[in-house]
Amino acid sequence: MVTCELCNQTGDNLSLREAVHKDLGKKWVCGDCWTSLYDKNSMVSGTTGGGGTFSCPGGCAGCRNA
Numbered sequence: 001m002v003t004c005e006l007c008n009q010t011g012d013n014l015s016l017r018e019a020v021h022k023d024l025g026k027k028w029v030c031g032d033c034w035t036s037l038y039d040k041n042s043m044v045s046g047t048t049g050g051g052g053t054f055s056c057p058g059g060c061a062g063c064r065n066a
């Protein structure tokens with residue numbers, strides 16, 4: 001059983017995705033919430049998708065020496 005941290009929906013078949021909300025920080029959310037966060041541009045970009053994208057404090061995207 002997993003629970004969406006935004007809408008509190010629970011279920012065994014819920015597949016949660018990690019989203020970094022601009023205000024709330026890292027959250028595990030259901031697909032519906034993830035989509036709505038994406039639509040509202042409420043997520044911090046570059047942190048989802050599993051592409052291994054990192055930003056170093058100096059601002060160079062993709063820097064692995066951060």
Ligand SMILES: [Zn+2]
Nearest residue numbers: 004007030033
């Ligand atoms: Zn949800």
